[in-house]
Amino acid sequence: MTDSDALGTDARTEAPRARGGRPRASSRRTLEDAASELFLEQGYAGTTIDQIAQRAGVGRNTFFNYFAAKSDLLWLDVDETIAALPGVLDETSEDVSPSAALERAVTALAARHPHSAVPIALSQREPMATQEEFLSAGLSRFLAVAHALAGFLAERVEGHVDPTIVRAAANATTAAAATAAGAWALAGVERGDLAAEVDRAIAPVCRGFASQLDARRPTGA
Amino acid sequence: MTDSDALGTDARTEAPRARGGRPRASSRRTLEDAASELFLEQGYAGTTIDQIAQRAGVGRNTFFNYFAAKSDLLWLDVDETIAALPGVLDETSEDVSPSAALERAVTALAARHPHSAVPIALSQREPMATQEEFLSAGLSRFLAVAHALAGFLAERVEGHVDPTIVRAAANATTAAAATAAGAWALAGVERGDLAAEVDRAIAPVCRGFASQLDARRPTGA
DNA sequence: CCGGTTTCGGTACTGAGTCCATAATGAGTC
DNA sequence: GACTCATTATGGACTCAGTACCGAAACCGG
Numbered sequence: 001m002t003d004s005d006a007l008g009t010d011a012r013t014e015a016p017r018a019r020g021g022r023p024r025a026s027s028r029r030t031l032e033d034a035a036s037e038l039f040l041e042q043g044y045a046g047t048t049i050d051q052i053a054q055r056a057g058v059g060r061n062t063f064f065n066y067f068a069a070k071s072d073l074l075w076l077d078v079d080e081t082i083a084a085l086p087g088v089l090d091e092t093s094e095d096v097s098p099s100a101a102l103e104r105a106v107t108a109l110a111a112r113h114p115h116s117a118v119p120i121a122l123s124q125r126e127p128m129a130t131q132e133e134f135l136s137a138g139l140s141r142f143l144a145v146a147h148a149l150a151g152f153l154a155e156r157v158e159g160h161v162d163p164t165i166v167r168a169a170a171n172a173t174t175a176a177a178a179t180a181a182g183a184w185a186l187a188g189v190e191r192g193d194l195a196a197e198v199d200r201a202i203a204p205v206c207r208g209f210a211s212q213l214d215a216r217r218p219t220g221a
Numbered sequence: 222m223t224d225s226d227a228l229g230t231d232a233r234t235e236a237p238r239a240r241g242g243r244p245r246a247s248s249r250r251t252l253e254d255a256a257s258e259l260f261l262e263q264g265y266a267g268t269t270i271d272q273i274a275q276r277a278g279v280g281r282n283t284f285f286n287y288f289a290a291k292s293d294l295l296w297l298d299v300d301e302t303i304a305a306l307p308g309v310l311d312e313t314s315e316d317v318s319p320s321a322a323l324e325r326a327v328t329a330l331a332a333r334h335p336h337s338a339v340p341i342a343l344s345q346r347e348p349m350a351t352q353e354e355f356l357s358a359g360l361s362r363f364l365a366v367a368h369a370l371a372g373f374l375a376e377r378v379e380g381h382v383d384p385t386i387v388r389a390a391a392n393a394t395t396a397a398a399a400t401a402a403g404a405w406a407l408a409g410v411e412r413g414d415l416a417a418e419v420d421r422a423i424a425p426v427c428r429g430f431a432s433q434l435d436a437r438r439p440t441g442a
Numbered sequence: 443c444c445g446g447t448t449t450c451g452g453t454a455c456t457g458a459g460t461c462c463a464t465a466a467t468g469a470g471t472c
Numbered sequence: 473g474a475c476t477c478a479t480t481a482t483g484g485a486c487t488c489a490g491t492a493c494c495g496a497a498a499c500c501g502g
Contacts, residue, residue: 021447021449024449241478463482472476
């Protein structure tokens with residue numbers, strides 16, 4: 001609904017197209033590490049960008065060369081998985097119905113996610129002050145995924161379905177997947193298979209929309 | 222997932238329990254009007270809180286006595302409808318299955334919404350700079366609705382269903398409803414019936430979860 | 443050595459949101 | 473009426489994220 005270009009709000013993600021110019025001072029990872037340390041020490045809200053930059057031995061402005069916002073630091077691991085979504089969508093078999101393809105794609109994406117990769121804000125139980133900012137920053141990820149799924153679905157249904165229904169299916173599926181992923185992340189050490197959890201949550205949604213998404217003729221109104 | 226108390230992030234919503242104390246200087250509505258005017262004149266991003274307060278003839282801090290954030294002004298009408306959700310849930314018949322109750326409740330809520338009440342950020346087409354902030358502020362509304370629905374559902378299924386599934390159903394339904402509502406709001410003058418649109422979007426979700434939500438025994442794992 | 447290009451880093455600014463102390467205003471109480 | 477007490481208004485000062493600008497590194501090709 002918002003844009004179409006990218007997933008995160010990263011400023012310069014990873015484009016090693018260095019054609020001349022001053023070389024990077026090894027910063028990106030350094031900043032992530034510095035931030036993680038400080039978050040553990042003083043919490044997210046209690047850490048300023050100045051402190052992060054300072055610990056990383058870097059100017060404050062340089063921080064914004066790598067991250068568009070402080071809150072992007074909360075979603076580092078997740079962003080990597082989300083970045084794989086376009087590839088997963090491309091690889092999704094053409095031989096199944098749209099609703100099944102949707103389910104498979106999302107589950108496949110979840111399967112790619114490292115078992116240990118859990119956002120800092122969830123692994124450490126901060127004084128709850130973060131939650132709002134964490135979720136707020138998560139919204140752009142949600143929208144990116146939902147948007148990609150909607151595009152994928154729209155292509156598969158080839159205009160046979162009301163666009164609003166297509167987007168509703170994509171959004172609802174994303175919401176269900178996010179719910180499962182959140183529960184999985186909060187489950188602590190003995191958490192099971194993310195893909196299985198996600199599939200359990202999205203399967204009903206995909207099934208519910210199947211009759212409309214998989215119809216070859218425009219449905220309803 | 223976040224909290225349980227309220228819908229909006231309003232500071233002092235409406236508790237006319239005035240037992241002594243300095244009377245309110247008629248401000249709340251005055252502030253809303255001043256803000257609406259300024260938004261139309263200069264857009265949301267181009268308007269500062271100082272300007273709003275000044276036009277309302279009020280100190281800057283007073284603004285924060287009525288609204289917790291500038292972005293709350295974008296969701297005024299919607300907040301009123303959301304505030305009616307608890308009542309709608311209470312009135313929802315006990316005679317239907319949980320999944321049907323969910324669908325009915327959400328549709329009933331949509332039916333209450335005034336046909337002309339569309340968030341400023343959507344009715345006027347601002348230079349798109351707002352969108353992000355608009356949605357970001359909308360997140361707390363989304364979460365409030367989803368949380369309320371999850372609680373409602375949890376009560377109806379009486380522990381027969383995995384809580385994660387319950388929340389997935391609530392979140393997915395909310396997402397579908399929000400999608401429909403957004404499309405409805407953007408449809409311009411000839412938009413039809415909101416409740417019908419919402420029902421069209423959420424029905425598949427509710428149907429999809431029906432077999433699990435309506436089971437009298439724990440399902441699956 | 444000379445543009446071109448990229449990153450780095452400092453200064454300065456805007457504006458949201460918070461904190462705090464103080465005044466204003468009214469309701470109850472004696 | 474005088475004295476609390478609770479509530480709201482308001483102004484000043486502050487923190488900090490995010491933006492804009494600019495000049496200085498640092499590397500590239502020629």
